Amino acid sequence: MSNFAVPVGVSNRHLHLSETDLRTLFGSAAALTYKKPLSQEGQFVSEETVTLAGPKGSMTVRVLGPARPQTQVEVTLTDAYKLGIAPPVRDSGDLDGSAGGELIGPAGRVVLTEGVIVVHRHIHVRTEDALRKGVKDRDRVTVRVDTERGGVFTDVLVRVDPSFNLEFHIDTDESNAFALKNGDVAEVILN
């Protein structure tokens, strides 16, 4: 197996809403308004934002579409300190016992008892690329970054799906710590 290059995709804080929470926050006839596509097929940035409030502060959070079975809020640890909450670092979808928070929209409020996480760094790989590159779903790999604040991310989760586009997903704490920008290239180290 050879090392391979992967484009960096930087995620700012955002959330995915359930249909129920979408209606509570934006009204019973609400639907998300498409703004622009995301790099992963079918995913999009909506025009909608909500306020996320914690014990120590609040901030505006962008809603991504489409709706999901369960509301998931993805923040950075920098955000978490400002909000006064302590979300765990989790893989997407693993929300049991995660942090809570209050969502405030134009039509109503939702009190989440769980659903707020810091997403663990991960790589999206299309199935046909995974075979060729020698990785499989749920592998944990190492990614090297060669910037003026360079280094290595260990324990990076690999997710493989026929619809995925190759991308290394990190949050803004991780991109800023390594002076990385959206579209920069990192290297997956397999040997």
Added chain:
Amino acid sequence: MSNFAVPVGVSNRHLHLSETDLRTLFGSAAALTYKKPLSQEGQFVSEETVTLAGPKGSMTVRVLGPARPQTQVEVTLTDAYKLGIAPPVRDSGDLDGSAGGELIGPAGRVVLTEGVIVVHRHIHVRTEDALRKGVKDRDRVTVRVDTERGGVFTDVLVRVDPSFNLEFHIDTDESNAFALKNGDVAEVILN
């Protein structure tokens, strides 16, 4: 040479003021008010804060003492995006051509044409420890972190001085990216 452990010291944004800028911001008879000591001898947190303003936003920044020959403002890249400025990643004291910003205090304002930087990660080592540990001033070393968001920082500057206490200095972007807290232990990799 053996690897060795180093305690992590996390820096939030802060600034060091020149005597001239201190008087402009806080009044002609102003002196910094000691609040608590920092880990490095003679350095302290003051009670004073100023507002740092950029084209896109402003934020409160803590003043550290004592005064220095030139004002130096240390922000994170997360802060920089909010302020709308683009500070370079620099070693402390290397301010030529760095970013500007406006400081606003209770008695006046200072417009900095330079002095705002993101400080490059570094390790303070006491001279007697440096000899024993096999590092010297201005070495560049690698530091490994074993957390749930683990990894490696490369190109870490070593600073050696008889007054220094052993500490690995990173900013909040770097600590949050690796889920590190003040006082956690990292490992300097020499072989």
